[in-house]
Amino acid sequence: AQSVTQLDSQVPVFEEAPVELRCNYSSSVSVYLFWYVQYPNQGLQLLLKYLSGSTLVKGINGFEAEFNKSQTSFHLRKPSVHISDTAEYFCAVSDNTNAGKSTFGDGTTLTVKP
Amino acid sequence: EAEVAQSPRYKITEKSQAVAFWCDPISGHATLYWYRQILGQGPELLVQFQDESVVDDSQLPKDRFSAERLKGVDSTLKIQPAELGDSAMYLCASSFFQGNYEQYFGPGTRLTVT
Numbered sequence: 314a315q316s317v318t319q320l321d322s323q324v325p326v327f328e329e330a331p332v333e334l335r336c337n338y339s340s341s342v343s344v345y346l347f348w349y350v351q352y353p354n355q356g357l358q359l360l361l362k363y364l365s366g367s368t369l370v371k372g373i374n375g376f377e378a379e380f381n382k383s384q385t386s387f388h389l390r391k392p393s394v395h396i397s398d399t400a401e402y403f404c405a406v407s408d409n410t411n412a413g414k415s416t417f418g419d420g421t422t423l424t425v426k427p
Numbered sequence: 428e429a430e431v432a433q434s435p436r437y438k439i440t441e442k443s444q445a446v447a448f449w450c451d452p453i454s455g456h457a458t459l460y461w462y463r464q465i466l467g468q469g470p471e472l473l474v475q476f477q478d479e480s481v482v483d484d485s486q487l488p489k490d491r492f493s494a495e496r497l498k499g500v501d502s503t504l505k506i507q508p509a510e511l512g513d514s515a516m517y518l519c520a521s522s523f524f525q526g527n528y529e530q531y532f533g534p535g536t537r538l539t540v541t
Contacts, residue, residue, distance in 0.1 A: 317469075347529065356431070356518055356532030357470070403469050414483055415460075415530065417469035 315340040315406050319418035327426050328396055334389040334421045336404035346387040347405040347415070348378055357403060363387065374398070399425045429453045431533035433519050439539045445507035448536045452501070452521030460530060461494055461504050462518040470518055476502065477525060509540045 320335040338344060345364050349357035361372025368380040378389045387404060401422050407415040432451040440446045452459050457478050462470035473492065475483040479499040487494065491510070496502040506513055516537050520530040 349532075354535075354537065356520075356534050357530075358532070359529045362529055405469075414472060414475065417471075419467070419469045 315344070315408065315414075315416050317404050317406050317416050317418035319402075319404055319421050321421050322419070323422045323424070325424045325426060326394055329393045331392050332390065332394050332398075332423065334402050334404075334423065336387045336389065336418060338385050338387065338404070338406045340385075340406060340408060342408050342410055344406050344408050346378075346380060347407070348372065348376070348387070348389050349403045349405060349417075350374075351401040351403065351420075353400075360389070360402075394423070394425045396425050396427060398423060429531075431519055431521055431531050433517075433533035433536055435536055436534060437537045437539075439541065440509050442511055442540050443508040445505065446509050446538065447506075448504045448517050448519075448538075450502045450504070450519030450533060452519070453531055456521035456523055456531070457499075458522045458525045458528070459496055459502050460520040460522075461502070462520065464516040464518055464535070466515070473504070475525070482525070506538075509538075511540050514538055514540045 316339045318337045326332045347362045348360040351357045360376050361370050363370045363380045371377045376391050401420045403420045404418045405415050459476040461473045464470045473487045474494045476496045494504045516535045518535045519533045522528040522530045
């Protein structure tokens with residue numbers, strides 16, 4: 314069975330500061346990893362994904378993430394955040410077993426303060 | 428840009444009543460997902476369809492929940508009877524195929540059971 318742990322439930326940060334949102338996963342097979350963002354009362358939107366190849370993945374809105382197989386981590390980073398980045402962020406894992414079922418973490422609330 | 432449509436956006440119902448949600452995925456997407464998202468948690472998969480077939484409904488409370496995707500296009504999720512603990516956001520998502528394909532989410536239906 315696969316699982317996802319988002320290590321921080323809330324991350325407050327000042328505008329223009331860097332941020333890292335941490336995600337660890339567990340799975341017995343090769344995985345595909347995703348980060349989604351959710352704004353209040355909306356659905357989730359894909360930020361970036363890792364399927365294979367380069368371990369550094371770049372996404373939308375200036376976000377990037379690094380896949381670390383040995384540490385089973387997929388941390389999300391942004392060098393300089395904006396007020397508009399305030400949202401809930403979810404890490405998710407899926408694989409090609411079990412019909413490709415995706416498992417989501419419980420989310421990290423990023424609050425960017427002026 | 429194609430989007431996943433869901434209706435209604437908000438639903439208030441009394442316990443023991445029946446309620447239904449509708450989802451229209453992006454055209455051409457074979458895989459459709461229904462998730463339940465309780466406040467402060469990540470989405471939990473209720474049911475996954477591949478075309479018109481259910482491939483995973485292990486977390487669907489089958490005594491009160493049902494889901495169908497008769498023609499392999501749009502889908503309906505029903506709850507009968509609704510219970511107070513069913514209050515949550517119900518998200519529909521679709522993807523081109525299962526596994527390593529990103530999921531596109533609809534705006535969700537916010538259900539409140541009184």
